[in-house]
Amino acid sequence: MTTAQLIEQIYIKKSFLCIGLDVDLNKIPKHLLQTEDPIFEFNKSIIDATHDLCISYKPNTAFYEAYGLKGWQSLQKTIDYINTNYPEIFTIADAKRGDIGNTSSMYAKAFLEDLNFDSVTVAPYMGKDSVEPFLAFENKHTILLALTSNEGAFDFQTKLSGETEIYKHVLETSKTWKNSQNLMYVVGATKAEYFTEIRKIVPDSFLLVPGVGAQGGSLQEVCKYGLNANVGLLINSSRGIIYASNESDFAAKAREEALKLQKEMEEILKTK
Amino acid sequence: MTTAQLIEQIYIKKSFLCIGLDVDLNKIPKHLLQTEDPIFEFNKSIIDATHDLCISYKPNTAFYEAYGLKGWQSLQKTIDYINTNYPEIFTIADAKRGDIGNTSSMYAKAFLEDLNFDSVTVAPYMGKDSVEPFLAFENKHTILLALTSNEGAFDFQTKLSGETEIYKHVLETSKTWKNSQNLMYVVGATKAEYFTEIRKIVPDSFLLVPGVGAQGGSLQEVCKYGLNANVGLLINSSRGIIYASNESDFAAKAREEALKLQKEMEEILKTK
Numbered sequence: 001m002t003t004a005q006l007i008e009q010i011y012i013k014k015s016f017l018c019i020g021l022d023v024d025l026n027k028i029p030k031h032l033l034q035t036e037d038p039i040f041e042f043n044k045s046i047i048d049a050t051h052d053l054c055i056s057y058k059p060n061t062a063f064y065e066a067y068g069l070k071g072w073q074s075l076q077k078t079i080d081y082i083n084t085n086y087p088e089i090f091t092i093a094d095a096k097r098g099d100i101g102n103t104s105s106m107y108a109k110a111f112l113e114d115l116n117f118d119s120v121t122v123a124p125y126m127g128k129d130s131v132e133p134f135l136a137f138e139n140k141h142t143i144l145l146a147l148t149s150n151e152g153a154f155d156f157q158t159k160l161s162g163e164t165e166i167y168k169h170v171l172e173t174s175k176t177w178k179n180s181q182n183l184m185y186v187v188g189a190t191k192a193e194y195f196t197e198i199r200k201i202v203p204d205s206f207l208l209v210p211g212v213g214a215q216g217g218s219l220q221e222v223c224k225y226g227l228n229a230n231v232g233l234l235i236n237s238s239r240g241i242i243y244a245s246n247e248s249d250f251a252a253k254a255r256e257e258a259l260k261l262q263k264e265m266e267e268i269l270k271t272k
Numbered sequence: 273m274t275t276a277q278l279i280e281q282i283y284i285k286k287s288f289l290c291i292g293l294d295v296d297l298n299k300i301p302k303h304l305l306q307t308e309d310p311i312f313e314f315n316k317s318i319i320d321a322t323h324d325l326c327i328s329y330k331p332n333t334a335f336y337e338a339y340g341l342k343g344w345q346s347l348q349k350t351i352d353y354i355n356t357n358y359p360e361i362f363t364i365a366d367a368k369r370g371d372i373g374n375t376s377s378m379y380a381k382a383f384l385e386d387l388n389f390d391s392v393t394v395a396p397y398m399g400k401d402s403v404e405p406f407l408a409f410e411n412k413h414t415i416l417l418a419l420t421s422n423e424g425a426f427d428f429q430t431k432l433s434g435e436t437e438i439y440k441h442v443l444e445t446s447k448t449w450k451n452s453q454n455l456m457y458v459v460g461a462t463k464a465e466y467f468t469e470i471r472k473i474v475p476d477s478f479l480l481v482p483g484v485g486a487q488g489g490s491l492q493e494v495c496k497y498g499l500n501a502n503v504g505l506l507i508n509s510s511r512g513i514i515y516a517s518n519e520s521d522f523a524a525k526a527r528e529e530a531l532k533l534q535k536e537m538e539e540i541l542k543t544k
Contacts, residue, residue, distance in 0.1 A: 062371055062378035068386055072344045096371055098395065099334055100422040106334035114340055123370060125397045125417055127424020145397055150372040152399020155445055159433040166428060173427055
């Protein structure tokens with residue numbers, strides 16, 4: 001999917017919501033555990049109930065790998081289901097990969113080609129040659145960790161190097177990499193005041209923003225400082241939507257929660 | 273496996289060699305492609321031919337994920353084969369994972385519990401709460417990226433913060449984390465002169481050293497600066513050993529290459 005197509009979808013759906021498909025078998029409705037593939041059945045129901053309210057789904061690979069072969073199969077069925085039934089959806093493999101060049105190429109192939117995700121999250125610690133193999137795929141996107149939403153973000157990301165924090169060096173440096181037009185960035189919602197600074201460095205880039213909801217971030221605050229002319233934000237919510245209920249009404253309740261966020265986003269887009 | 277058991281194995285085998293099982297179907301002998309599971313057949317032959325010369329095997333997960341479900345199955349069969357037949361081997365899942373706390377827990381469970389690796393490599397960018405879930409497993413080890421062997425290492429890892437490089441902050445800070453006795457570190461061999469500095473910060477820790485061989489690092493140089501009282505080094509070689517030949521003699525040739533390194537290590541241990 002091109003960035004232009006993503007922006008078009010945002011205006012069609014009046015939403016820049018991304019739903020995180022982080023499926024934990026301990027948290028899904030009990031009746032699904034009797035099915036052959038509970039993870040996929042859960043995802044399918046959530047997707048069917050919310051696809052018109054969001055522009056993106058983001059399965060975090062950890063939740064699939066934790067169930068071994070069966071989990072990997074559920075991930076494959078989930079991405080195939082989205083690509084077949086809702087090709088207008090922007091898909092994100094939240095994998096946070098990164099390795100030396102020839103190895104990163106293998107990860108890139110796995111997520112962007114074989115599984116056919118539109119994008120994949122990547123960790124920056126190993127630098128340029130660990131990220132560029134992901135950037136080489138046309139009309140695919142690499143979402144680089146910049147400032148994450150967890151406490152540990154303050155261990156290294158916000159450390160000053162010269163007069164500039166490391167996460168800003170990541171933003172600055174990444175702009176010089178080959179095919180950097182395919183970059184987006186992860187920026188946690190729990191630190192809305194940082195968005196002003198970040199927008200000075202990457203005014204035009206899309207930012208994937210986790211941390212709204214369960215992790216305590218505010219949608220209004222993030223939009224106040226983070227929106228750009230093309231919206232430029234993908235706001236993720238996972239637990240707040242997919243675990244709104246663990247009874248048989250889980251899909252309907254997930255829709256209700258997604259609808260609240262979509263309505264809030266529609267208002268924000270109107271006043272923009 | 274405990275650290276004491278690992279050290280014991282090093283002295284029994286007179287080796288601190290780790291063999292990287294980075295299997296690329298384009299590089300293995302053609303006759304294996306006719307078998308049902310070429311990746312596993314290749315690994316099995318390499319392992320049977322070299323297990324007495326090395327103390328560790330390190331599959332890089334990228335090479336398995338690149339083949340989807342079948343690849344994941346090959347990884348599972350490989351680790352099961354090692355654990356069943358050669359339980360004295362220290363196994364490393366070279367996965368370079370790291371995410372927010374509850375998500376890192378899922379990765380830790382996948383690699384250290386379900387697949388039952390002795391250790392897993394982890395990226396430090398997201399800080400303390402992204403690494404501690406891995407450290408919580410008893411007699412398991414978390415191998416944190418400190419200074420990697422690629423060009424991109426100079427993008428952020430060697431940036432100065434105050435008077436200290438970021439990778440040294442990673443080493444220093446990680447020592448304060450809960451269960452830090454379960455930490456080891458990745459330090460690339462292509463920068464032997466850095467080992468003196470690193471040993472000042474982590475004198476007792478094991479260092480996993482990639483970059484000897486194909487990437488140009490020198491075993492002698494690394495040992496000169498990196499060895500400690502308990503050896504404290506796991507030297508990895510991947511391509512130089514496993515792709516020594518792509519004919520039917522590949523396992524015998526891999527043994528020859530592994531033997532060269534083991535003999536060199538035996539000499540180093542003698543003069544230590």
